[in-house]
Each structure stands twice: as C-alpha cells, then as structure tokens.
Amino acid sequence: MADHGERNAVAAPFSSLAVRSSTEWVADHASHVSIDPAGIAKVVDGLHGDLPAVSWDFEGIHYFDGGPLTAQYLLVLDTLNFCFWPDGDLHYDHLAAGLKRALQRDNSIFDAKSLKSFTGIQLRELLEWPRPLPLQDERARLLAEVGTELERSFDGQAVNLILAARGSAVALVELVAMHFPGFRDHSVYKGHQVFLYKRAQIFVADLWGAFKGQGLGAFADIAAITMFADYIVPAVLRQWGILNYSPKLARIVDNLEELSSGTEEEIEIRACTIAAVEMLREKLRSKAGKEVLSVQVDWWLWSSGIGANKNLRFHRTRTLYY
Numbered sequence: 001m002a003d004h005g006e007r008n009a010v011a012a013p014f015s016s017l018a019v020r021s022s023t024e025w026v027a028d029h030a031s032h033v034s035i036d037p038a039g040i041a042k043v044v045d046g047l048h049g050d051l052p053a054v055s056w057d058f059e060g061i062h063y064f065d066g067g068p069l070t071a072q073y074l075l076v077l078d079t080l081n082f083c084f085w086p087d088g089d090l091h092y093d094h095l096a097a098g099l100k101r102a103l104q105r106d107n108s109i110f111d112a113k114s115l116k117s118f119t120g121i122q123l124r125e126l127l128e129w130p131r132p133l134p135l136q137d138e139r140a141r142l143l144a145e146v147g148t149e150l151e152r153s154f155d156g157q158a159v160n161l162i163l164a165a166r167g168s169a170v171a172l173v174e175l176v177a178m179h180f181p182g183f184r185d186h187s188v189y190k191g192h193q194v195f196l197y198k199r200a201q202i203f204v205a206d207l208w209g210a211f212k213g214q215g216l217g218a219f220a221d222i223a224a225i226t227m228f229a230d231y232i233v234p235a236v237l238r239q240w241g242i243l244n245y246s247p248k249l250a251r252i253v254d255n256l257e258e259l260s261s262g263t264e265e266e267i268e269i270r271a272c273t274i275a276a277v278e279m280l281r282e283k284l285r286s287k288a289g290k291e292v293l294s295v296q297v298d299w300w301l302w303s304s305g306i307g308a309n310k311n312l313r314f315h316r317t318r319t320l321y322y
C-alpha cells in the first residue's frame with residue numbers, strides 16, 4: 001500500500017477526494033436539480049449559535065464494546081445500511097438494533113466464515129423481521145463478499161482493515177472501495193465517472209462517532225470525508241429550499257414513483273446534495289470562524305429528516321449503494 005504521504009497530485013483511484021471534485025462537476029452540469037445559494041444563506045442565518053450537536057448513538061441502538069468486535073459490527077452494519085424504504089415499517093434503527101441483539105446472543109455470528117454463509121432468510125430471521133427484507137438476497141450476497149475478502153486479506157477481522165489505513169480516513173475509504181466491490185458506489189454521468197461512496201464513507205464516520213475520535217476511530221483527516229449521499233438528506237435540503245427539482249422530477253418524487261439507479265436525475269440528486277452540503281459547511285465555517293465537519297452537518301440534517309417528519313418526500317431508488 002503506497003504511503004499516502006507520497007500521494008500524487010491526481011486523486012488516487014478510489015480516493016474519497018474524488019467525491020468532492022466529481023460531484024461538483026455534476027452540480028455544474030445538472031439540468032434536473034439545482035442548488036439555491038439563497039436557501040443556504042437563509043438556513044445559516046436561521047441558526048443561532050453552533051450547529052446542534054448530534055451524538056453518534058443518540059438513540060442508543062448500536063453495539064459498542066470499545067474493541068475489535070465493535071469494528072466487525074460496524075462493517076456488517078454498513079454493508080447492509082441501504083434501501084429500507086420499500087418496506088414502510090423498516091428503518092435504519094431496526095438494522096442497527098437487530099444486529100446488536102444478534103451479536104449479544106452470539107458473539108461469533110459476524111466472524112468472517114459465518115458472514116460467508118448467510119442466506120437472505122437467515123438474515124431476516126437474525127433481524128427478527130416479520131417478512132422478507134427489501135433486496136434480501138443481495139444483502140446476503142454482500143455479506144458473503146465481505147466475509148470472503150476479510151478472510152483473504154485481513155485474517156477475517158475488520159480491525160485489521162482499519163489498522164491498514166494507519167489513521168487516515170481517506171486511506172480507509174480507498175481500502176474499503178478497493179477490497180469490497182459492494183461499497184464501490186460510483187456512476188457514469190454524461191461520460192464522467194462520479195464517486196459518491198456513501199457506505200464506504202459512513203463506515204469511517206461510524207467508527208469515528210462510535211469511538212469518539214479515539215483508538216479505532218482516530219482519523220487525522222476526518223475533515224476530508226463528505227456527507228453521505230442517502231435518500232433522507234436530499235429530501236431535507238429540498239424541504240428547506242436548498243435543492244430545487246425540475247417540474248418533471250418533482251412530480252416523480254412527490255408521486256412516490258421509483259427513480260432508476262444510474263439515471264441523470266438520480267445522480268444529480270445525490271451529487272448536488274454532496275455539493276450543497278459542502279457549500280453549507282463553508283458558510284457555517286465562516287460564520288462560526290472555526291472548522292465544521294461535513295460529518296457533523298450530515299448528522300444534523302439526517303436527524304432532522306428522520307424525526308417526526310412524516311411529510312418528507314424522498315426519492316425512491318432500489319439500490320444497494322444507499
């Protein structure tokens with residue numbers, strides 16, 4: 001693994017640095033989604049004092065024991081952290097809490113060799129979900145991919161993957177994207193490759209949040225991580241007047257119609273969300289006169305979206321990336 005101190009000028013192949021530049025390019029060429037700087041200014045002006053601090057595990061739903069098993073849990077969690085919406089009752093907290101209960105029942109359940117043999121039905125039973133999970137068999141396939149590669153390259157342990165990044169968030173995103181194809185969240189937009197890397201980046205942020213920036217969560221370059229392009233935050237930004245959709249796209253989203261993965265509209269929603277949050281972060285930083293992390297802005301926006309916000313209209317894409 002090249003020493004990242006010698007990183008060449010061009011972003012490394014899987015670099016999360018390419019997330020910012022490639023999503024900015026989309027925002028500059030978008031035709032279905034636009035970012036409203038006046039909307040950003042209004043939100044920033046409406047904030048009195050610091051950004052509301054959202055603690056990582058504010059709902060107390062995650063497994064945490066301060067050691068390698070927590071790293072294994074978080075890698076499994078973020079391998080499965082996508083596409084809950086087809087089942088209106090299923091949400092992220094069911095996944096986080098379900099995996100925690102399973103680990104408390106059997107602390108070897110997420111060993112690499114057991115990850116390799118999960119079936120979709122076994123995953124559903126493990127989470128005690130009353131019906132098939134959305135994309136259930138894909139979820140099992142992704143677990144097998146992680147188990148196989150952990151065994152082949154990291155002696156079966158997520159902690160070895162994390163240690164290989166030597167305290168760099170960017171290096172860990174690159175390692176995750178390099179070793180696990182299911183995390184390689186990218187698209188081709190008007191002939192340009194666009195990197196979103198939602199689950200690879202949220203894995204780093206979850207480590208940083210769970211371990212409070214210490215030990216396995218210590219990342220000197222955590223500021224390099226962008227927000228996580230999911231389906232809740234875009235809807236919050238649109239509700240707050242920061243993102244605007246074309247009439248055609250607005251009709252699709254407001255009528256709860258599905259939007260296919262890889263369409264210009266889907267890529268523009270995700271890329272403009274990342275670009276808008278970077279602009280919002282910049283405004284917050286200059287107003288506060290101190291560093292503001294995209295991760296912190298993300299958790300604030302996301303927790304604002306999942307609350308009692310029942311009229312939140314998010315886009316519906318059937319995908320394993322977010």
Ligand SMILES: Nc1nc2c(c(CN[C@H]3C=C[C@H](O)[C@@H]3O)cn2[C@@H]2O[C@H](COP(=O)(O)O)[C@@H](O)[C@H]2O)c(=O)[nH]1
Pocket residue numbers: 054055056057058059081082083084085090091092093206209227228229230231232233298299302306322
């Ligand atoms: N941008 C962003 N997206 C996030 C999260 C999280 C959870 N993060 C934990 C870490 C810190 C927080 O305090 C949380 O405890 C899940 N998601 C995404 O949302 C969607 C699920 O929505 P719903 O169906 O309503 O549960 C789905 O795409 C899921 O991948 C986040 O933080 N940021």
